[in-house]
Amino acid sequence: MLPNPLHFPNPSSSSRRRSRHNRRGSHRPKPEYERNVVSAFFALASAVLLAIAEAEPKWLHILSGKCEGKIIGLYKVVAYKHPEVLTSYCFTSTIVVLLRAIVALCCIGIIAGMFSCLLDLCGTMNSCLKLVKDYSVGNVITVLMCVTSSLLVYWVTRILEEQSGKDSNMPVKVKFDISFFLVVAAGASAVMATALSLVMHCYLHRTRQRTRSEEELSLDLLYSMLPADSFADIPPPAYSP
Numbered sequence: 001m002l003p004n005p006l007h008f009p010n011p012s013s014s015s016r017r018r019s020r021h022n023r024r025g026s027h028r029p030k031p032e033y034e035r036n037v038v039s040a041f042f043a044l045a046s047a048v049l050l051a052i053a054e055a056e057p058k059w060l061h062i063l064s065g066k067c068e069g070k071i072i073g074l075y076k077v078v079a080y081k082h083p084e085v086l087t088s089y090c091f092t093s094t095i096v097v098l099l100r101a102i103v104a105l106c107c108i109g110i111i112a113g114m115f116s117c118l119l120d121l122c123g124t125m126n127s128c129l130k131l132v133k134d135y136s137v138g139n140v141i142t143v144l145m146c147v148t149s150s151l152l153v154y155w156v157t158r159i160l161e162e163q164s165g166k167d168s169n170m171p172v173k174v175k176f177d178i179s180f181f182l183v184v185a186a187g188a189s190a191v192m193a194t195a196l197s198l199v200m201h202c203y204l205h206r207t208r209q210r211t212r213s214e215e216e217l218s219l220d221l222l223y224s225m226l227p228a229d230s231f232a233d234i235p236p237p238a239y240s241p
Contacts, residue, residue, distance in 0.1 A: 036200050039136070040120035042193035046142050046186040047113030053182035054106045060157060060180070062090065063173040071177070072156065074103050092163060098156050102149045106183070109145030112138040113190065120197065136197035139190045146187030153180055 057073035070090050077091075077099040091099075116138025124130055132138065157174040 035123045036120040036197055039193045039196040039200065040117045042189045042196065043113050043117040043120060043139055046139070046189040046193065047110045047117065049182050049186035049189060050106050050110045050113065053179040053186065054103065056179040056182065058177035058179055059153060060160070061175045061177045062160065063175055064171065074099055078103060090160065092159065095156055095159055098152050102152050105145045105149045109142045109186070112141040112145070116142070116193065134197070134201040136194040139194040139197065142190040143187050143194065146183050146190065149183050150180065
């Protein structure tokens with residue numbers, strides 16, 4: 001019987017396998033996106049609270065006067081088109097305009113809060129978006145929307161008190177209801193998200209400066225330990241026209 005022939009591996013195939021293995025093992029490290037989960041949580045909370053406040057019908061509660069027991073909400077303003085239809089609900093044309101402005105401000109605050117939450121949660125390497133994320137521009141917009149909405153609601157209470165006081169001699173009392181406090185809570189949550197984002201940005205900035213200073217110090221120490229003759233052995237760079 002003849003012996004089985006010997007098979008020698010092809011050197012080109014083995015080199016290819018090694019190169020593939022080296023390519024697999026030498027993946028570049030993924031860039032750091034600088035996520036901020038805690039700030040994203042508070043940004044999401046502010047957006048959710050604003051959405052609940054906009055859907056909740058109880059914004060103001062009239063306790064006494066001509067419109068005693070009436071509840072002022074945003075859903076009536078969105079549902080009806082003409083302010084004259086809302087006169088039976090103690091709405092005036094000015095109140096309708098202010099409440100519609102509050103609806104628009106709440107929508108802007110929800111969009112800004114969700115955008116800031118996505119930036120903090122996912123991170124970004126884009127320079128413009130990174131600047132927006134580091135300085136928490138979306139959360140600042142949400143805070144401004146919440147403050148402006150609260151001021152407009154207070155303006156509505158003053159209009160109700162003056163209008164009802166003219167129609168009747170009884171003193172009018174208007175109480176803030178659930179939605180107003182939800183807007184205040186959303187603003188506080190957006191303030192917390194802004195503060196955490198700025199603290200994270202300052203911490204990362206100081207860490208980068210510290211690592212850069214340590215690297216520069218180690219390079220200076222390395223060059224100081226090398227003898228002067230070692231630099232003379234280094235050939236000059238090639239001439240490039």
